Amino acid sequence: AAWEKQVRHSATPRRPSGFSVLVTGAAGFVGTHCSLALKKRGDGVLGLDNFNSYYDTSLKRSRQELLQKHQILVVEADINDAELLSKLFDIVPFSHILHLAAQAGVRYAMENPQSYVNSNIAGFVNLLEVAKAADPQPAIVWASSSSVYGLNTDNPFSEYHRTDQPASLYAATKKAGEEMAHTYNHIYGLSITGLRFFTVYGPWGRPDMAYFFFTKDILQGKTIHIYETHDGRAVARDFTYIDDIVKGCVGALDTAEKSTGSGGKKRAPAQLRIYNLGNTSPVSVGKLVAILESLLGIKAKKHVIKMPRNGDVPFTHANVSLAYKDFGYKPTTDLATGLRKFVKWYVGYYGIDSRVKKEIDNLANNHHPV
Ligand code: NAD
Numbered sequence: 001a002a003w004e005k006q007v008r009h010s011a012t013p014r015r016p017s018g019f020s021v022l023v024t025g026a027a028g029f030v031g032t033h034c035s036l037a038l039k040k041r042g043d044g045v046l047g048l049d050n051f052n053s054y055y056d057t058s059l060k061r062s063r064q065e066l067l068q069k070h071q072i073l074v075v076e077a078d079i080n081d082a083e084l085l086s087k088l089f090d091i092v093p094f095s096h097i098l099h100l101a102a103q104a105g106v107r108y109a110m111e112n113p114q115s116y117v118n119s120n121i122a123g124f125v126n127l128l129e130v131a132k133a134a135d136p137q138p139a140i141v142w143a144s145s146s147s148v149y150g151l152n153t154d155n156p157f158s159e160y161h162r163t164d165q166p167a168s169l170y171a172a173t174k175k176a177g178e179e180m181a182h183t184y185n186h187i188y189g190l191s192i193t194g195l196r197f198f199t200v201y202g203p204w205g206r207p208d209m210a211y212f213f214f215t216k217d218i219l220q221g222k223t224i225h226i227y228e229t230h231d232g233r234a235v236a237r238d239f240t241y242i243d244d245i246v247k248g249c250v251g252a253l254d255t256a257e258k259s260t261g262s263g264g265k266k267r268a269p270a271q272l273r274i275y276n277l278g279n280t281s282p283v284s285v286g287k288l289v290a291i292l293e294s295l296l297g298i299k300a301k302k303h304v305i306k307m308p309r310n311g312d313v314p315f316t317h318a319n320v321s322l323a324y325k326d327f328g329y330k331p332t333t334d335l336a337t338g339l340r341k342f343v344k345w346y347v348g349y350y351g352i353d354s355r356v357k358k359e360i361d362n363l364a365n366n367h368h369p370v
Pocket of ligand 1: 024025026027030031049050051060078079100101103104144146196197198199201206
């Protein structure tokens with residue numbers, strides 16, 4: 001009963017006609033930022049996360065502490081747990097689900113393919129089933145990925161571009177998610193919006209991503225590996241700052257239609273919506289490293305490998321005009337500005353040895369423009 005009270009307290013909105021949002025993957029990078037933003041504007045937020053050990057769980061626990069400080073409860077559970085999910089829906093009539101729980105990362109799929117199937121396919125279906133059975137049915141906004149464009153080289157990518165050539169099992173499961181979402185919208189009138197995030201970075205980010213471990217390795221004086229294409233072309237990413245992604249997620253929630261229920265008899269069923277959320281300005285990995293070197297005041301030891309890594313695609317570039325048209329999505333943070341904020345967070349969170357600390361202290365009077 002005490003637990004139910006906590007659940008209700010966390011999920012109850014504090015503004016008139018505010019949302020009650022179930023955020024899955026709330027102790028993750030994007031989930032933490034979105035939960036805080038929703039709570040801040042007066043929506044009710046209940047988090048859910050299984051705290052898996054894909055990367056440093058203490059970072060997930062620290063994010064949970066941050067959420068707790070803002071009165072956001074994170075229930076420790078798996079999205080495959082139908083019983084628990086139904087129970088949460090019995091306690092709270094969630095208006096929305098922001099579904100961010102997933103097995104992320106393209107390389108790990110070669111080590112542990114089942115974890116992608118379990119979370120991104122089975123877990124997503126489980127969540128869709130619970131949403132279908134709920135009364136009222138929540139509107140769902142969930143994270144797809146730019147990786148669905150796969151081997152497509154038709155940059156910049158628009159939502160209607162082909163997505164039938166995934167380069168990793170991760171991408172394949174995200175693509176499967178889009179098709180499953182389509183059927184749940186079509187048959188059951190569920191309101192569903194998929195967001196194709198393009199390489200998200202920022203404070204509280206993911207240690208398995210390049211900008212994060214490059215920062216760590218440069219600070220520790222370790223050699224970093226930069227992969228290029230076979231013909232020596234640079235790999236480039238449309239790096240997107242977390243605050244821009246959060247604005248996109250909130251915009252998608254705000255413009256989501258209500259679910260219409262099975263058969264959609266009363267009104268036309270909501271359409272499945274799919275949007276790119278990127279930065280529209282790709283930057284090479286070499287340039288990313290140059291910015292980090294400048295911010296840290298340390299020259300990186302680089303090892304360039306003229307070979308793409310398995311699962312990687314060479315180039316991503318988002319066209320975001322659809323998200324702009326429908327909910328005013330407009331990225332505003334360039335990579336140098338965003339990385340400065342990331343580095344500041346990183347140094348504060350992890351602390352650093354005195355030798356490096358001196359270098360960082362010079363950051364304040366850093367004369368290299370970035
Ligand atoms: P993240 O790994 O930090 O967050 C995901 C969270 O979900 C983790 O805390 C994890 O513990 C949790 N989780 C995983 N499987 C679960 C399960 N079965 N049940 C309950 N919780 C589970 O990743 P992120 O970067 O915050 O990504 C959020 C979403 O955005 C994911 O769906 C990811 O695939 C997608 N995405 C991220 C990026 C990016 O660059 N960060 C790019 C494209 C798409």
